[in-house]
Every structure is written in C-alpha cells, then in structure tokens.
Amino acid sequence: MMLSRIADSLFWIARYMERAEDTARILDVNYHMLLEQSAKTYRLRWDPLVAIVGEQERFPEFYKEATAQNVFEFLAFNSDNPNSIVQCIGHVRENSRTIRDRISREMWEDVNGLYHRVSRFRPAEEIAVGPHRFCNSIKFASHRFHGVSDDTLPRDEGWHFLQAGRALERAEMTARIVDVEYQKLYEGLAAGSQPDNHQWMAVLQSVAAYEIYRREYHSRIEPERVAELLILHPQHPRSIRFSIATLQQSLRAISGSGADSYANEAERLAGKLHETLMYDRIEEIFARGLHAFLVDLQKTCRAIGEHIARTYFYYAVVE
C-alpha cells in the first residue's frame, strides 16, 4: 500500500525534473537564436524567457536588466529562484532521498550523481562558454532519468504518479511557451510584417518538434501550423494533447476507473480537457482567441494538480 507522502514525492520528483528540462530547452534554443539576430532588425528581448517559467515578478528583485547573462544566471543557477534548474535538481534529489527505499537503487544513484555533477558546474564558467553545454547535459539527464525509471520500476501506482507529474508539468510548460512566444513574436513586429522563419524554428526546436513539423507539413513555417502541432498533435510526445492523454491514462491506472467514467475531480477535469483537445480545430481556437484559450488551459492544469493532491496526498484533520 503506497504511503501518501511517497506518492506526493514521486509526483513532484517528475514535475521538478520536467521543469528543469523544459527550462534548459527554452534557454538553450532561445539564447542562440537571439544571439544570431541582428540587433537592428529585431529588438533583443530576454524578458519573455523569464515569463515562460512564470518568474517575471521575482526576476527584478535580483537584476536591473534582462541581459543574456542575467537571464541565464537566474534561470539556471540562482539559488534564490526556487525554480532555477539547479534548484529543481536539488528538489528532485531531496524528494528522492526521502523515498529512496521506494525507488530503485539505479534511480537513486542516477539522481544523486546528477546532483553532485550539477553542484560542480561553476556558473561564471558556464556563462562564459554559453548555455549550450549546461543545458544539453540537463536535457539528457532528464531523458536518462526516465530511461532508468522505466527500466527499473514496477508499473505500480508509484510509476503512474511519476508519469502523471511529468505529463501535467509538460502540458503547462508547453502552454506557456506557445502563449509567450506568440505574444513576443507579434508584439515585437512592425505592423504587417511577419516574423521570420528562424524564430518559429527556435520555438519548435525548444520542444523537440522541428523535425516532426517538417515531415508533417512540408511547408514553410506558419504560425498557425506551429500552434497546431504544439497544442493538438496526437502523437508528438511534447504536445499538450499528448501530455493530457498521458495524464488521463495515468490517473485512470491509479484509480482503476474505466474508459467511460471518472473516479475523482482530477480525472473529470483531465477527461474534459482531453475531449476539447481531441475535437477542437486550431482555427476555432484562434477564432476564440489563442491567449484566452491557453490561460484557461493553465488554470485547468493547476486545478487538476490541486485535486490530485486532495484525493491522494492530503489528510484533512478531523477533530
């Protein structure tokens, strides 16, 4: 019988690992894309990167300007930013430590080794060589984490809590990437002109969707198609629809409910959201307003997270 505290930790281990990976992807791709742009044709803006990870309020507490260095330092290393990559890895490790008797030895050694590796990175040195080396190592560390857990954990509730945590975090992160990138690319433009290919390519690359886009659409890169791929694609593992489908499967596996029912509010919300993502067309979403759609979606994701916690993790004190 799985302790609530253990389920809670597994869920958050996966969320923090995904958060670290997504932050690394966003930093890596955008950093290089922005440096390629000439300052004359396009105003360099680093602050949207901060907005993607939802830290636009904390950032000004530490830095006057959103320069390349500051943003990289803040998102990757800052120890006062609880969502910096290094802090996320720290959370993954602390949570793993409290449940190390319930994860495989391989998982623990992998996570613990990652923590020690990350602690050895020197921020000044990494900032000097640029984010690629650091970000790439985080990206693959996350892949490795899931490879190791897939190959060593039994497929019990614990494994499903890991999947659920990762899927929920990824859905929310992808929603923010799409939302922020759209606003940035349109706001930064002179009226009537189109953002060039490179920027959309960067968006696609940050969620590992560039090759899929090329194969699926064979066309030049069009903003609507990019959004369609990232939000509605049924098979791309980083699309929102795919993530919500995974989340729904994991929640059902945990509760044991059938395909035409739901056992709790988290499942109901996930199921409802999945229906929308299955049957809506991207044109309909644009017609209703992309921004509003994505804001709503993030709200639903947060509500699902709260209901998972209420159903499985927390015990109310009854006097």
Next chain:
Amino acid sequence: MLRDYDPGPFFDEMFTPDRVPRPHYAKIYEELAGMSVNQFEERRQLADLSFLLQGITFTVYSDGRGTERLFPFDLAPRILPRPEWDHIERGLCQRVFALNLFLQDVYGPQRILKDRKIPRSLVYSCQHFRREMIGLQPPSGIHTHISGIDLVRDSKTGDYLVLEDNVRTPSGISYVLENRAVMTRTFAHAFHSHEVLPIGHYPTELCQILRSLSPRGVRNPVIVLLTPGIYNSAYFEHSFLAQQMGIELVEGRDLVVDCDIVYMKTIRGLTRVDVIYRRIDDEYLDPLAFRSDSVLGVPGVMGAYRAGNVALANAVGNGVADDKAVYAYVPEFIRYYLGEEPILRNVETYLCSEPHQLAYVLEHLPELVVKAVGESGGYGMLIGPAADSAAIADFRDRLRASPRNYIAQPVIGLSRVPSYDAPTKRLAGRHVDFRPYCLFNGEKVTIVPGGLTRVAMQPGSLVVNSSQGGGSKDTWVLKGTV
C-alpha cells in the same frame, strides 16, 4: 604499504610484538605489503566514489550551506579467527539474555531490587527509566530485539572487554553491510582468497523477528520503520534497512492513532500498522506520553502499545539497561539471572554515586576516563591523560555537583589495526573498537559474524565515534581455523 610499520606498545591485531604477521592476517599482509601507493590510492578512490554515489554521507552544517561528507572508510580489514569469534559470540548471547531478563524484571516483579543486588535509587534515577513501562508486558517478553554491544581489546591482556551496551536504537549495521559490499568489489582478490563468513542475512533475520511480533494473526502483517526523517544522521541506515526488508519507511506524520490502533496514511485511505521498528528515541516517540514538543513522534502510539495493538522494537524504557552506571552491575545480572560467570568482562568502573569510589576518582582524575551516564556518541567525556588542568578542574566541579551523573574508568589502551594514513601515504597503527549486532527473538540470540569496527583516524586518538571524526573498517570472521 607496510614498510617500517611500527606496532608500538599496543596490541596489534595484525602483528605479534616481534612484527611477525599473525597467521589469520598472513594473506592480507602479503596483499597489502606487495601493493604500491598508487594501487592502494586507486582502490581507495573507487571505494569513496561508490559511497558518494550511493549517498552514504552525513551533512555538516558548520559552513552555513550544508556540506556532505563521507564517513571515512578504511580499506585494510580487521580479521577475527573463528575461535576468537566463537568466544565473543558466547559472551554476547549471555549478556543479551541477562539484559533482557533485567528489563523484564525491573518493569515487572522487581525481584532484583527486592534482593538488593542493585540499589533501587540507582535504577529509579536513570535518565531513561520509564515509569510508563511498569507492568507492561511487550510481545513475547522481548525488550532488546536489537542490541549493539561495544567491545574493546585491552592491550595489556589481549582480552576483549565490554565497553558499553546499546539497547535503545543502536545504529551502524548499514555500514557493516555496505562496507562489505564495497570491500568485495575493491579487494575482490584478497576477499576471495579468505573464507569469510557471510553477513548478508541480517535484514532477513531482523525482518523475521519483527514479523513474529505482530499482535494480529494475519499472514502479512504491516511492518514499518519509523524514522525522524532525512535530517537525522542515521537516515541512510533507516532507508537502507527499510528497503532491504521490504517494509515501509515512515515518518511520524505518516501515522495516526485512532481508538488505540495505529494507521498509516496511504493513497487508498488508512491502513492498519502491526509492528513499528522505531528509530526514534523514547522521549520523542509520543508527545502525549513523553516530550509534548516532539513533532517527530506519533500522538497516542504509547496507548496503542499498552493496549497490545501494536508492537514496538526495541521496547520503550530500555535505556535503564544501558545506563553507564547500571552497566557496572551487568556482570551481577548475569550471575543473578543465569547463575553463570560472565564470559566477557566489563571494563573496571567507578561509580561516582558511591562516596568512597568518588573520592578515589577525584584523586586520580588525570589517569581516568570520565563519562556522563546518560550520554552517547562520545559526548560529555573527559579523557584524563589528554586533558589540560582547566578541563580536569571543570570535571572535578561537575563530579562534586552531581556524582550520580558520572562514572570513571581506567584508560584502556585499545588494540590497533594498520590503517591508511593519508598525509604519509602508508599504513600506520590506529586504535579500534568493535560493535557486533545481536538479534533476540525471545528464545535465541542471532549475531551475524562480524560487526562494525570503528577506527580513530587521528594518530594516537582513542575516540572512535563518527561524530568525533572516527571511521570504520570491514570486519572479517574467518571460517574454520587458519
């Protein structure tokens, strides 16, 4: 690695006083003597890396951000020939039986107090004596499920002596098992050329005892290990044992008591708990019964224990048996309860609560070791020969103010084992003690052959506690005679 090795005036486990390797050390002597510094260093780094990756570390908070340090592990093993071990084993079994009988008695009929074999005032004034336990019969009458009994070898006589008993929540067995695992990897050849008795069955033995305590006649009782959490210095051991036994590792907040039944909070609701292997001290176990400010414990767990709805290992109140003043009476317990002479002797001990003994201690402080009776881990100690006059004066005042709180012992010249000295890059003699782990199921005592050999890493030091910079060694008990 052993060139110019000096056994010194102490009993050296590897060498006779004429610097001839003892027969049971002959093979490891050859292996170590033929090894270059580089080869040794390479293995040492391999071993350290393995401990680091597994997170077998403890946290030092002195620098403000929490640095993780390795428990020093020394690669040169400590070896015991079979006859020596058999003698130790017999002595420990005897002692565990006597300690358990004492606890049954002192919380039961108190025959020993009525027969005046130990002063009632001494027992009742023990810091860890628990009135709440009086009249409470733990399952199968077992109080000391797990004991760690510290032995030292006196250089003068070569005899093993009991230095102290640990029958509350003794720790260290995980290092015994992990040291062995690392040793078989880094010193594979030397290990396989010896016939070393295996120790890997410890978790199975412990788990069987825990299962047998279940108050419910169910096939799969729910057993949990209760830990104070990740900030406890023994946390690694808690999670290690839980994993090895396949039982749940819980914190106080995972448990709840309702109508004298203990439950754990799971994703499917409350699940009844039958047996708690608790690694939390008595004081923190139940804020309703003991310290009310404890947030680590489980409110109401003592009620469930008293009602017989949950078993605790070890039993509550065991501290009265490993109090350092009560220790002086353990040989008497053996005679009183078992009608036998002690197989393993105590270290000579002066009870400062006895006026004439106190007078002797006050006169001879510079030659003695003084220990606070309720402390462990090497805290609250005065080592006379190493202390300055201010420290001695300080202890003199303390002894006069509260004599019951102190005992004194002569300084024992602990035996030594060759150990790696990093600054000079060679093996040098370092003092060791030895803690075997005894499991008691009510009928017999099981001791996995070996135990934790703790080593004082500093030249000349006699303090082996990990909290005071001590390290550890793998301990081999050889099968058959050499």
